[in-house]
Amino acid sequence: MRKRILALAAFTATAAPAVAEPLRDFCPDRPGLGTPPCTIDKGHASLEIGLADWTLDKGGGTRTDSWTFADSLLRYGLTDRLELQLGWTAYGTVRERTGTGPATHASGTGDVMLALRRNLAGPDGSGFSAALMPYVGLPSGGRTIGAGTWSAGVLLPVSYRLPGDVQLDFTARVEAAPDEDRHGRHFAYGGVAGIDVPLSEQLGATLELSVQREEDATEMLGGLSFAYMAAPDLQLDAGANAGLSGAAPDAELYVGIARRF
Numbered sequence: 001m002r003k004r005i006l007a008l009a010a011f012t013a014t015a016a017p018a019v020a021e022p023l024r025d026f027c028p029d030r031p032g033l034g035t036p037p038c039t040i041d042k043g044h045a046s047l048e049i050g051l052a053d054w055t056l057d058k059g060g061g062t063r064t065d066s067w068t069f070a071d072s073l074l075r076y077g078l079t080d081r082l083e084l085q086l087g088w089t090a091y092g093t094v095r096e097r098t099g100t101g102p103a104t105h106a107s108g109t110g111d112v113m114l115a116l117r118r119n120l121a122g123p124d125g126s127g128f129s130a131a132l133m134p135y136v137g138l139p140s141g142g143r144t145i146g147a148g149t150w151s152a153g154v155l156l157p158v159s160y161r162l163p164g165d166v167q168l169d170f171t172a173r174v175e176a177a178p179d180e181d182r183h184g185r186h187f188a189y190g191g192v193a194g195i196d197v198p199l200s201e202q203l204g205a206t207l208e209l210s211v212q213r214e215e216d217a218t219e220m221l222g223g224l225s226f227a228y229m230a231a232p233d234l235q236l237d238a239g240a241n242a243g244l245s246g247a248a249p250d251a252e253l254y255v256g257i258a259r260r261f
Helices: 003-017
Strands: 045-061 063-077 082-097 102-110 112-121 128-138 151-161 165-177 185-198 203-214 217-231 234-243 253-261
Touching: 165 203
Parallel strands: none
Antiparallel strands: 045 063, 045 253, 063 082, 082 102, 082 112, 112 128, 128 151, 151 165, 165 185, 185 203, 203 217, 217 234, 234 253
């Protein structure tokens, strides 16, 4: 009789449905200039879309206004610490005007970006977190916002959460970046440092400084962004960047959304 009871208990244990583990807190790439080291849960995906992005660049008597729409990033968790990323800009338009002359317009689609993010510590982004993220850009876009040739690089994002949920961030970057003439590449490198401050349970702000070296120019940007967690799997965001060096764009404004599935 005892053997039958033990056998029945073993069968019940194996037949009972497994209890799904709770998902980690949603950790989108958006918004901001840097990149987080956290990864998407295994078997889950997120879609992050820059709904609209406007950039102003003035210099040499020329004003350039650039718009991008549906700048999309799809992330999928391959394991608890590894995710695959696919990025693409659906549409971009550029308006350029020199002096008092007539303005010129051009538009088109952007390039495709493929990346892998391998978390090295803290896949949920809590405490100390770090990751390694190799990526490649494929020249699928048009002349307006496409690079015209391939690119490749590696990001090393790191974060550390302090008491009070304040978080320090840093993203290092090295890249074989496309030349302006669209026919070659050059070595580029830089870093983004930031601090994330919670303003409420749902709203957070990020202040960042980006320094990027491109050939013989150094681009410096300051950024301020806000992220609102409307639901556990839904984030809305907005941000602004300001150029701090002559080589950087003068200003940038953007809004976006991120959804986990």
